[in-house]
Amino acid sequence: MVTGGGRGIGQSISVELARNGANVVVADLDPDEMAETRRRVEELGGEALCVEMDLTRPESIERAVDYAVEEFGTVEILVNNAGIAGPTATCDEVTVEQWDQTMAVNLRGAFLMTRSVLPVMKREGYGRIVNIASVTGKRPVPHRTPYATSKMGLIGFTRSLAAEVGRYDINANVVCPGSVEGPRIERVFRRHAEANGHTAEEVKEMEMEKSARKELVSPENVARTVTLLCSSMTDQMTGQDLNVSAGKVMY
Template identity: 65%
Template sequence: MRPESTAIVTGGARGIGQSICVELARRGASVVVADLDSEEMAETKELVEETGQRCELVETDVASSESVQKTVEWVLEEFGSIEYLVNNAGIAGPTAPCEEVSTEEWEQTLAVNLKGPFQMCREVLPHMRAESFGRIVNIASVTGKRPLPNRTPYATSKMGVIGFTRTLAAEVGEENINVNAVCPGSVDGPRIRRVFERQADETGQTYEEVRAEVEREAARGELVDREDVAGLVGFLCSEQSERITGQDINVSAGKVMY
């Protein structure tokens, strides 16, 4: 990574986002954690600073254009530049048949998962263009490539992230700005466990049955670790990925192979 560089990671307070923050810091970037959970952001800050890199916390609602604009303005005032942007903030949305999903649930899921990355990119890109350098990584999902019954808002948002990534990469590629998407499979942790619990309630299965069914879908027969995802993000921000752009790369233990 570039020396004295700055990375913004949305949703960096926990889970995959926290691991991404630490990975980018290990590679030499100062990290700005943009999230709404001030308590858990403090833990991320401590972990990043253990690497010797600077870490700042900014309360950010990616669904709010005003909040996003203020965050980017603050980062530029404080650091002077933004070389790396990781759009990780996201929500699971409802687990229910389409006809039982409310308009509010639909709009909230797309506002965070799809409008959020768009708004972050819209604010950051003018500064990346001015510097003729930038690396943007959008965290999508393998659900952006295949159906996931009873999760229509989430699936739609992640399919949108992949389309947004490809199109934006084509727009800015000649300006030395790479845009890629990482598509995790089922990442072990509290969030996926809550999803399994809701799916179990919806289908009448036990939690253990739902989890085992998901694990069997992967070639390796297991879930993904969040560090697997963070490692790929770090690579996509590195010099070794200079000519990789417009890609949607799976980290799914072989659950999805296209």
């Protein structure tokens, strides 16, 4: 199961998992975007199910997991990828509603998804959980306190989860991308530009300069890292946070 699998990183993860033999349940809110992910999976000869799901509603998550188990018999892999950027504002300008919404999707949603699949994984005695955080959860970024807090929380959640479920042959790891190419980061650049008196292109250039490779990260590179963590090559890797940041963050 891949949350937010209809576009961006989530779509790339869904396709890469299918390329490596997985059946994929694409969980998202947008049916058209999910249909495109399914098309790409089926082009590879894989099978994909699309399920509309709202991460802020526990009953919606439970229905999605039940559907996945009904169709495929189990859930062996969960990728908690769905997330929102949250507001770009100083801490004193962030509203309670903005804060709560960011936490509800980015952190509470991952908890609710994980809670729903764990009984299935424990029953089978196997599972691989990969949470998608961000390097923003590991370094200070002005005007992004809700987002940074949610992503750091996701790292802590992953480590505690790994310690709890390892005895069931369930691994939990977290991937921390840097600035990933695509429409979402372009929107973030525009918001940062408005907040700091720069152009969006200037913000983009400054972000690339922060990385050792002087480039943005491709969704495909994030997807390949996720797939590695779901493979037998990393059976004894759990509780780890891996950066895919082109060298922007090295800790």
